[in-house]
Amino acid sequence: MSEAKALNTKTVILDTAMKIASRWGIEGLTIGELAKAVGMSKSGLFAHFGGKDQLQLDVLKSATENFVDAVMRPAFVEPRGEPRIRAMVKNWIEHLNDEGSLPGGSILIAASVEVDDKPGPLRDFVQKAQNDLIKNIERAAQIAVDEKHFRNDLDVEQFAWSLYSFVLGYHHFKRMLEDPKADLHFKRSFGGLLEVARSGAIPKKERPKLVTKKTKKRKSA
Amino acid sequence: MSEAKALNTKTVILDTAMKIASRWGIEGLTIGELAKAVGMSKSGLFAHFGGKDQLQLDVLKSATENFVDAVMRPAFVEPRGEPRIRAMVKNWIEHLNDEGSLPGGSILIAASVEVDDKPGPLRDFVQKAQNDLIKNIERAAQIAVDEKHFRNDLDVEQFAWSLYSFVLGYHHFKRMLEDPKADLHFKRSFGGLLEVARSGAIPKKERPKLVTKKTKKRKSA
DNA sequence: GAATAAAACGAACGGTCGTGCTATTCTGTC
């Protein structure tokens, strides 16, 4: 039980820490503030971690686990292919808007900017977490290709790149610029991306006969 | 001359400060470190600004001026329409890769993430700077519509939104993820965006008859 | 060359940071 109690306290600490990190960044998270927010002494809290570095790492790990639980895992029980991708994106947007757990926006996105020039365990972790995420998007897109939902010459890397860029844009416009149309623009961009992935916008092989009408040849650079 | 000398010193300070802010963020910029980098005393440097807040604001202003000088101004002497937009994007990418003045990536993008939950003059400035930039993109896109380079039902807001998202994605993938394909993916995404803006991909009226073949109805949840 | 103003300096202050050390309180076991 001492074990369970310990885990419980640590969970409370990390949950609080994540909220602070969401608002103030992973570097703006200080042990003193965190202790005050949790309601215990600096040193008492400190004892749970091997130091500030470890605390930061634990926070990022928790944030990543939360992301996987809220976005990826529920999406991966959806039907293979496009439905799964739609679910993923839907969960993702909802997760970004979850003011309860992320009152200041995505911890991982913010941490990316904070640590991108500071080599070390934090940077390594963030890099790996994001690369894993992108790989998962690519995998999901490939499944959609296999399921014939997406055209089979789709560049899944490019697809994942574009989708991730749109999410970054959404986060930026919504959070920094407070653009009320952020949701609309994201929806349209994502919709366009799906459409291009599905059918033969710029089709390479089978489509020409279908498009006989006009669609005058463009440079297609 | 005392005036000129003072301005000169201040310029040196701000240039150095921008490099530091590029690497460490606008909050990671400390007066002590800056003084050491410039080669003068903390207090001597401090006297040039009304405090840390003013220093940060001056740095952001300088960064914005640099951006306008390097990206916007040279683009706006190019021919109206698509060429101008292409020039703008080209300058933008080159500016982001200018390790000389931005060894740690865009100061404005990083500052966005840093200050987005900290109300105050810094946040106000960053918000305005970015909104101005987006407005300029929209204006350039509208000109391209007027010049018949882009189709006349183009949503210029959506265009600017997408373009900015791609730039954010580029910055993120290149800097954080060190993706060697970032340039390629950006080029393709931007190219696709141009193509859609130019011709009638996803046209609203004339296309449906063309797609008769399969595209079996999905739930499209 | 003396007088004056601007610029830069050096030392110090109060505050907060992360971090150790030692004591105290809590909790479950015999």
Place this chain on the structure above:
DNA sequence: GACAGAATAGCACGACCGTTCGTTTTATTC
């Protein structure tokens, strides 16, 4: 109820932060 061990608290430290202030250097003007 004594005991052991974990959890927490209290306190002090050294480092660095932004800032202030009095002094010294540097430049300009007569």
